[in-house]
């Protein structure tokens with residue numbers, strides 16, 4: 001697989017996509033529309049369901065040459081041979097995840113609106129920096145807000161791709177892309193849309209219209 005940290009980064013949601021068939025068909029539609037990265041985000045404690053769904057998503061993402069990232073759980077990431085893991089400030093330390101998962105796995109880090117957190121994540125070996133929340137989010141309304149200027153500051157000083165997250169839709173995505181985001185991470189604006197494939201295609205086309213090149 002060619003690692004492509006650029007473009008549309010869809011994140012699954014167990015309320016919007018409650019059963020495995022719905023999940024798989026929604027993700028396949030997004031992949032057909034050009035989604036380049038998928039994060040499996042399921043906060044349940046149902047280990048069997050999580051392993052089953054993550055394994056199926058790994059196979060599907062491979063078919064479309066897309067990356068599968070697992071949220072929070074480095075053990076599940078290892079079990080399904082995922083391309084990477086996403087870690088927040090309350091999750092496993094980046095250095096420990098690197099030690100467990102090896103050099104070739106993508107590690108993403110939530111840095112909210114903080115340059116010092118982004119700098120620390122870079123020093124600890126993260127592969128991308130996630131900043132947000134940029135807009136009101138139906139999924140995570142209480143996530144701390146972030147400013148567009150933080151994207152500019154991080155992209156000028158830290159040589160890692162930037163993922164923008166939080167309330168991103170087709171109407172506002174170009175604001176974060178023009179500020180320098182390499183990927184837009186989207187839950188509601190993608191997986192709650194009526195035509196997921198078409199929505200994914202429109203998100204993907206926004207990247208072609210900017211000067212933003214893959215890092």
Ligand SMILES: Cc1ncc(COP(=O)(O)OP(=O)(O)O)c(N)n1
Pocket residue numbers: 039041071072086087088089090091108110130131163165185
């Ligand atoms: C791409 C991306 N960015 C940020 C987050 C949020 O991570 P975290 O703060 O650990 O919160 P949870 O998603 O675990 O609730 C993310 N998952 N993905």
Ligand SMILES: Cc1nc(C(=O)O)sc1CCOP(=O)(O)O
Pocket residue numbers: 110112131132133134136137138139140143144165166167168185186187188189
């Ligand atoms: C999971 C998550 N993390 C955020 C952060 O700011 O760190 S915002 C968020 C929810 C993103 O979903 P939607 O696209 O529906 O707003």
Ligand SMILES: [Mg+2]
Pocket residue numbers: 071072086087088091
């Ligand atoms: Mg987390």
